[in-house]
Structure formats: structure tokens, C-alpha cells
Amino acid sequence: xxxxxxxxxxxxxxxMRQWPxxxxxxxxxxxxxLATIATFFLIVVNIEQLAARWTEEIQVIVYLxxxxxxQELPELVNKLEQLDGVxxxxxxxxxxxxxxxxxxxxxxxxxxxxxxxxLLPASYELALHRDFRSHQGIEEIIRQxxxxxxxxxxxxxxxxxxxxxxxxxxxxxxxxxxxxxxxFATLFIVANTIRLTLxxxxxxxxxxxxxxxxxxxxxxxxxxxxxxxxxxxxxLSLLFLSFSFSMIISRGLNAFWLTPMDFDLLFxxxxxxxxxxxxxxxxxxxxxxxSLRRFVRI
Amino acid sequence: xxxxxxxxxxxxxxxxxxxxxxxxxxxGEFVYVTGASGAGxxxxxxxxxxxxxxxxxxxxxxxxNITRIRxxxxxxxxxxxxxxxxxxxxxxxxxxxxxxxxxxxxxxxKRFEVSKKVYQALKEVGxxxxxxxxxxxxxxxxxxxxxxxxxxxxxxxxxxxxEPSGNLDLGVTLEIMELFKRANARGTTVLLATHDYNLHQxxxxxxxxxxxxxxxxxxxxxxxxxxxx
Numbered sequence: 001x002x003x004x005x006x007x008x009x010x011x012x013x014x015x016m017r018q019w020p021x022x023x024x025x026x027x028x029x030x031x032x033x034l035a036t037i038a039t040f041f042l043i044v045v046n047i048e049q050l051a052a053r054w055t056e057e058i059q060v061i062v063y064l065x066x067x068x069x070x071q072e073l074p075e076l077v078n079k080l081e082q083l084d085g086v087x088x089x090x091x092x093x094x095x096x097x098x099x100x101x102x103x104x105x106x107x108x109x110x111x112x113x114x115x116x117x118x119l120l121p122a123s124y125e126l127a128l129h130r131d132f133r134s135h136q137g138i139e140e141i142i143r144q145x146x147x148x149x150x151x152x153x154x155x156x157x158x159x160x161x162x163x164x165x166x167x168x169x170x171x172x173x174x175x176x177x178x179x180x181x182x183x184f185a186t187l188f189i190v191a192n193t194i195r196l197t198l199x200x201x202x203x204x205x206x207x208x209x210x211x212x213x214x215x216x217x218x219x220x221x222x223x224x225x226x227x228x229x230x231x232x233x234x235x236l237s238l239l240f241l242s243f244s245f246s247m248i249i250s251r252g253l254n255a256f257w258l259t260p261m262d263f264d265l266l267f268x269x270x271x272x273x274x275x276x277x278x279x280x281x282x283x284x285x286x287x288x289x290x291s292l293r294r295f296v297r298i
Numbered sequence: 299x300x301x302x303x304x305x306x307x308x309x310x311x312x313x314x315x316x317x318x319x320x321x322x323x324x325x326g327e328f329v330y331v332t333g334a335s336g337a338g339x340x341x342x343x344x345x346x347x348x349x350x351x352x353x354x355x356x357x358x359x360x361x362x363n364i365t366r367i368r369x370x371x372x373x374x375x376x377x378x379x380x381x382x383x384x385x386x387x388x389x390x391x392x393x394x395x396x397x398x399x400x401x402x403x404x405x406x407x408k409r410f411e412v413s414k415k416v417y418q419a420l421k422e423v424g425x426x427x428x429x430x431x432x433x434x435x436x437x438x439x440x441x442x443x444x445x446x447x448x449x450x451x452x453x454x455x456x457x458x459x460x461e462p463s464g465n466l467d468l469g470v471t472l473e474i475m476e477l478f479k480r481a482n483a484r485g486t487t488v489l490l491a492t493h494d495y496n497l498h499q500x501x502x503x504x505x506x507x508x509x510x511x512x513x514x515x516x517x518x519x520x521x522x523x524x525x526x527x
Contacts, residue, residue, distance in 0.1 A: 004406070018391045207387055210347070211448070212377035213404035215370065 230284025380449025
């Protein structure tokens, strides 16, 4: 058994040595294809991550008809915190609201002189759980709120949120569409490259069948070869990605397009890196298998 | 060893390669298969190692009906049959040794056994000093001898040769015929397809003649032991 495995492995390596050009072509095709898919994946993941940051700003502001008395306040805050989807509640009294308004006006704060400090309404600012930072989530919270306290007005950036939701749906749709297309193109290119490498070796396949080699004997070394090439291709793509990523970080290019936010670009996690190399192996084996079916006829 | 009953092979409605062929070849026989180009010699041989399946009729090889043999049994049948072609069918990227070893490796033989048998087979054809050369570095006759060594290294019951000397000069052809005769003397049944009538005059053996896929002649030499001995 061990002898057989060793033989198959050595034959796969020997074949690769005997056909260096074909072997390099297969490895490079897989490396480029995997790197393209992984780059696309990283772009989508980073945009989504960035979008998730934006949603942290989403909050519901509940304007009250009258400010609560100091006795009512703790109970109300407690009730609001019990609502599904509410992460944190901040009470803003009319005088605090005026203070903030003054800060926003900056040099023009003098305009507020003489204005009654209770002119602005009291409000609660509700910070939301991640799962509720959507149009539907907020509607759910509003429904609960209306049963709980008399509300004067609500603000949660409706227009922005709708646009944002459209953007996310579009991003996901384009991501799935382009990702699917890239995956299909990759499979097609890799299968064809491997097919070409096997086409060049069809004599060998024919002679093997002629001298009484079983399907297993013919196929296993080629599949192993595909697996080795896929493994090397996967590693190369990973190296390329790491190198490009470190270049982007070292040149500070991430700051160029994400200037206003403190945001670290995401790279592939250890599991994703392993999956990338494994995808190379699977791609190599499947590519070999599908092409062998065409060329090996016993 | 080989029996054919009313075997026909059609490639299309108008193209009949073998037509209602019935014959019997005994174990240890040496048989020439002759006929003009397109007579059906190659198709006949290809059906024996199941590179083609007959459209009609039955073929028995070593007692096994191969007409409807399952695909996964074909390799085991082929291990009993050595095949030699006019164009040698050698792996140009492999050494002489590797080309011959290939046949044994395909059968899952152990390494030490492979080395020993390959050396013996190459010695038998007089190429034991060319082990590490590539086929293209050798002459046509030498390449054909490698192909014969590859066919014989597995000790086949049957040796099929399709125009093995078609591209070779007379001297080399005679050397190759000597190798076939030696294999036959060790008990291998030999079928040699050729349109070279000089061959069977020089080495008289049973001659099967095909014409447009039909058996038109089956002659045995008067002295069945062979007059050249």
C-alpha cells in the first residue's frame, strides 16, 4: 500500500518535471484565478465591513411631548432598555439639547442668547443592536415604542437608511453576480488549461491503457499532479495577496480612500487562507478528473 | 487461444471493416494476417485487445468471451496480450528503461521485480546497453525493439504485431522476426499483420488472408515445423 502511494506520488512529481512548461502554465493559471477570486472576496468583505461601521451611527431619537420628572426618568429608561433591539438609552434633557445646539453653532452660538433653555424638546437616543440597524428593525422598535410612551416625534434618518439599504442590496447582488461569474470563468479556464496539458500527453494515456493499466492506475497520478499544482497555485496566490496587501498598508493607501474613518483593512483570516489553498487543491483535482474523463478510454 | 464466430465490424452503414469472420487460432501458433491496405487487418487485431468492439459475432480469447467484456475487466485482458505497432508508440520523454518498465508498473509489479525483468527483456532484444537513452536518440529498428521488449516483458500469452516492420529495412526486419520467433518458441501465440509477402515466404507459417473484411484464405505451411529451422 505504502509502496503504491509512494509510486503514485513519485510518478506525479516525475511527470511534472518532464513537462515543466505545461506544469507551470497550470500552476500560474490557478494562482491567477484564485488570487482574482480572493481579491474580489476581500473587496466585498471590506466594503461590507465599512458599511457595518456606518450603521453604528444609526440611532432612533425619540422626542417627548414633555420632559419626564426626575422620578419617572429611571423607570422610563429602564423600560426603553428592555425593548427588543435597543442596546443603550441616553436621555437628553432640553438644557443638554440647547448646549449641544450651541456647540454646533460654534462661533454663531451668540444667536442663542436670550432663548429659553427649555425651548428644545427632551429626547431619548436609542442605540440599536447590530441586527436591528435596518429599516425593518427600526419599524419594529417604533411599534414597541408607541405602545410604551407618548411620543411627539421620531427621527432615525429614514432617507439615508433607505438609500443605505439599497446600496447594501445592490452590493450583495453585484457581489454574488460577479463572484459567480468569476468562479465560473475560473473553473472554465483551469479545466481548459488542464485539458490542454493532458492533450499534450494523450499518447502516454493511450499507452497506459494499452499495457493493461487500470483506470485507478491511470487517474491517480494525474489527480495527484492536479492536487500538487493546485496546492502550489493556492500558495502562490496567497503570497501574491499578502505581498499586495502589505504594500497597500505600508504605503498608507488604505487611508487614501477611507480617510474620514479609523478603519483597518481586513485580510483573509487563517481559516480563509487555508480554504484558499484547499480550493486550489480541489480545483486541481476536479480539473484533472473532468479532463481525464475525456481522454482516457479503456 | 483465439476463436472468432461470425464476427463483423461496421463503422457506418457503408463502411464494413470486418465481415462475418470465423476462425480459430491455437495456443502457441504463429499466424500471419495478410491482405491489402484496408482489408481489415488492423480492425481484426484491435478487436482482440478490445480497442474496438465487434458489431456482430463472438470473440473468445483464452476461453473468455470478450465481446461484451465490462470496461473494468479490459485491463486484465490486456495484461495477457502484448501489442507492437508500426509507429512504435513509445514515450519520447522517457528513457528506454522507463518505457519498458511502464508495462510492468501498470500491472502493479514491485520495484525490484521491475528492474530485473526490464533488464532481461532489454537484453533479449539486445538493447541492455541503451537503458538510459531516450527513444529519439535511437534508430527506427532499435525503437521497434524497445516496443517489442515492452510487449514481451509481461510474458504475454498472445503477441499482436501490426505491421511491425512497415518502416524498417530488410536487415532490421529479419532481426525483429527473429525476436517474434523466439517469443513464439517460448509458447507465446503470435499474430503478425503484414502486407509483406516476402516475410511469410522467408519464414513460412500459417497465413490468414483478408480482403474487404472477409476471410479469403487460410493456408498452413506444408512443413508445419517451419522450413527455416
